[in-house]
Amino acid sequence: MSVCHVSFVPYDGNINSRVNLTDMHLLLADLILVTHALFVAFVVAGLVAILAGGYWRWGWVRNWWFRLSHLLAIGFVIAESWLGMVCPLTEWESRSREAAGGSAHAGSFIQYWLHEILFYDFAPWVFTVAYTVFGMLVLLAWLLVPPEWNKKTSPP
Numbered sequence: 001m002s003v004c005h006v007s008f009v010p011y012d013g014n015i016n017s018r019v020n021l022t023d024m025h026l027l028l029a030d031l032i033l034v035t036h037a038l039f040v041a042f043v044v045a046g047l048v049a050i051l052a053g054g055y056w057r058w059g060w061v062r063n064w065w066f067r068l069s070h071l072l073a074i075g076f077v078i079a080e081s082w083l084g085m086v087c088p089l090t091e092w093e094s095r096s097r098e099a100a101g102g103s104a105h106a107g108s109f110i111q112y113w114l115h116e117i118l119f120y121d122f123a124p125w126v127f128t129v130a131y132t133v134f135g136m137l138v139l140l141a142w143l144l145v146p147p148e149w150n151k152k153t154s155p156p
């Protein structure tokens with residue numbers, strides 16, 4: 001488990017005397033991983049909330065800005081998958097862990113469990129199909145539970 005150690009000593013012009021850069025890279029990697037998990041949760045839980053909200057008539061699930069950001073989020077995932085791109089968050093996290101002298105699969109408690117939840121070892125085409133089908137479900141939800149176009153939530 002990584003722990004960030006920041007010492008508060010007078011600044012002598014050498015950043016390494018104030019901050020352990022290895023720990024900072026690990027902290028940054030963990031923050032990126034948490035951000036990644038929150039992004040995935042937004043996309044997945046967003047669709048569940050939209051469908052449930054349509055059934056139970058929750059007004060907030062029809063908010064135009066929420067729905068557009070949800071559609072753009074899954075659209076970005078689908079586009080990077082079809083283009084064969086690695087997710088930027090995954091790349092940044094890996095680079096931060098490597099900069100700390102580690103690997104992408106060893107480290108803190110947070111990293112271990114979020115990696116277990118987020119990353120699977122399937123062929124790339126499996127993810128492309130899954131993301132595309134999920135995106136189609138988001139589009140279907142857009143039709144079944146359309147966003148409201150009123151003065152409070154419509155675009156300028």
